[in-house]
Amino acid sequence: MSYALVTGASRGIGRAISLLLAQRGYDLLLVARSEDQLLSLVQEIGQKHHRQAHMLALDLATAGAAETVAAWANRQTNELAILINNAGYGLWGRFEQLSLAEQQNMLQLNMTLPVALTHALLPALHKAPKGYILNVASTAAYQAVPSLALYAASKAFLLSFSRGLRYELKTSNISVTCLCPGATTTSFADRAGMGAELQATANKVSMTAEAVAEAAVTGMLAGEAELIPGILNKVSAGLTSVVPKGIVEKIAAGIYEKYL
Template structure:
């Protein structure tokens, strides 16, 4: 059976992507920090979709995380890897100079360094599959600067640019690269980012479910699309950032996020 690796698979969009891939007939390699949540996911995959799910509980902010994951993948997918999903990531809300620098560097390690390292390490295994796919999860924040989510938005802009550049480099190979850029989703993103209940309430008004985001993302992945922004409102909002002056876009974003600081 083909095998898929998903980072940040224990909950939210990552979990939904894992279940969606299992439904499509993939055996899974799932990685996240929480072993109990991963084991629960593995049991559901086996019970509901009759697919195998191997579990690796690991702090993916560690500098050696990518090499550990790559070694583990080699042990559990000796015939090669068909899908790589770089989903692990989080945000931090607040003014750059007031947030802890170490926390921001950990976020960068997870959001952009890990996907680069992991993709580099696993490309040889992906090449073994007759057809292989890489899905990098970014955000609608990739399309604009977001004051008070400054470093997070910049990290996701990197993911989007990295995905498109790598996609072009691999266009004549068997590997297709897609970038998924969700907007507000009903996950624990806002609480992990340190946002208050007021911002959570604002996000809830326009949030998509992880299942809806994952379904759209997988459809785009297997259709070979370069990038996808799921949800009509998200597409319109991101599209406006390309025609409205950046200073106005930044002022609007600051008006949404900074007023609750």
């Protein structure tokens, strides 16, 4: 049976996507930092969906992580069909006040890892009858976001990379999709260091990880280029293309900066 590799699989959108793929008959290669959470997911996949699931507990922000994951994946199977680049996080705060080292760590995980892992696993994906790559970005990819400046920039990079790679592979067996969710009920806000007031505001419009995952898996397998789950998120992303950038940035600053 074909395998899907999911990074950042232990919780949130990554966990929900992993369970959906298992439900659809895929075996799983699961990678994340938390060994306990991965073990729990492996057990759930086996008990609920009776699929094989292998796990690798690894800090994906470390140098050489992509090579380690690719070598491990190639040892597990020669039937890789799906790569889900989901690992990533954000940092909330003004650029000059945040630690440069931590921001560089975020960029490593959000940009360098998916690029390196995709490059390393493309030969395996080319062997599949049909291969899929899903890169998880954000609606922040469509605009600059004060106090999330580097996070938004990293997601804009991932969106642009996805579309360019998709075009390069258009005559191949591999389809590339970029998922751009809005606010989602995950641990993103806690990891980003957002305060309770901002988290409460985001929760008012948040989608569940399960709803985002359903849109992601359905759209990826349908070969869509970009996926923006939720009507409100689609409208918001669409407005960024017609509203002057200065106004969009002022609105974003009004949402995020007032709680700093």
